[in-house]
Amino acid sequence: MADTKTKSRAGAKQKSEPFSEQDFGGFSRSQVAMVLTNPNLDDNPIVYANEAFVRTTGYAHSAIVGRNCRFLQGEDTDKAAVDVLRHAIELDQNVTVDILNYKANGAPFMNRLVVSPIVDSQGKTEYFIGIQKELRNGERDPSAEKVHDHLMEVQNRVQSDLSMIITMIRNQSAATSVPDDFAALKRRVETLELLYEEMKLADRHANRDTVQMGSFVSRLASAIAHTEGRPGIRMNMQIEPLEVSIEVATRVGLVVSELLTNTFQHAFERMETGLVEIRMSQLSAGGLRLIVSDDGIGIPRSMEWPSSATVGGRIVCGLIEGLEGTLHLGRGAAGSFVTIDVPAGASVTE
Ligand SMILES: Cc1cc2nc3c(=O)[nH]c(=O)nc-3n(C[C@H](O)[C@H](O)[C@H](O)COP(=O)(O)O)c2cc1C
Incomplete structure (x- = not known):
């Protein structure tokens, strides 16, 4: 359901094509x-x-x-x-x-x-x-x-x-x-740097407490695709413009960074072509839903995921717990999809 709703939303950003140097500048150039x-x-x-x-x-x-x-x-x-x-x-x-x-x-x-x-x-x-x-x-x-x-x-x-x-x-x-x-x-530091840039933009519009999450996630996903992607792997983004608090933006941004990097690095082993999709939309009751999916080799049922044995896995679990959110791994006919829900007004806990 979220798909059709997101696609029809005015202002949602969409992109689906192989990456090239010209498209994405990678992580952008911080001033400090x-x-x-x-x-x-x-x-x-x-x-x-x-x-x-x-x-x-x-x-x-x-x-x-x-x-x-x-x-x-x-x-x-x-x-x-x-x-x-x-x-x-x-x-x-x-x-x-x-x-x-x-x-x-x-x-x-x-x-x-x-x-x-x-x-x-x-x-x-x-x-x-x-x-x-x-x-x-x-x-x-x-x-x-x-x-x-x-x-x-x-x-x-x-x-x-x-x-x-x-x-x-x-x-x-x-x-x-x-x-x-x-x-x-x-990558983690650069994820934060992108967020700080987005905050500076918010500052210019005199709105210090919130971040344009849609714009931040689009730039972040593009930067990661630029760094981690390769020819033949396409990325499709459907990202709604959403405003969230700086704390939620920090955590969701870091989750996106871990998930997307993991997908690019592991989902298409020995495959020539592939598709990564990232969607972010507002839930009807407020809060946000993030879906990262791929049509790659899939995650074996025997494998614990996110794995507490990896630093990335621990970071994802810790961040989502702090947001009082949920994470669900689904296995498709091809590849896998991860759905993360963050409740409205998530009170960030340490
Ligand atoms: C994170 C960090 C950044 C630093 N940046 C600079 C710098 O930009 N310019 C500089 O002259 N010293 C910088 N320093 C200080 C030197 O690395 C060093 O600590 C200082 O010269 C004193 O130690 P020393 O007497 O062993 O040289 C930095 C130190 C740290 C820990």
């Missing part, structure tokens, strides 16, 4: 430079850097990941600022400094840097997040509070959203440590 470092590895190396960091510094990804951030410092960098950073990082504390850094071409720039620990539920620091903003002349003035406010807002949100993901992985896992899966970490 950001890195994640892992203090549990030797010398706290960078494990993730976003596009804005690459643009700001002029270094390629391959020259960034694996190094400690001090490679940005140089001859005229103030030693006192470095000491402030080292001290705060040793104590797992938040810190903001203006520090002279150098780009790949040698050009110096003043970097307003915010560093914060991302802790799990036991209070152990799993990552540090660093947010960098190149200060132009006028912005060096300490009264340029807008820059600072914006950085702190991004930092707060990333810090709490990533803590939520890490806690979810840990809570439901008997294992004491989950190995770093850089590709998955990158």
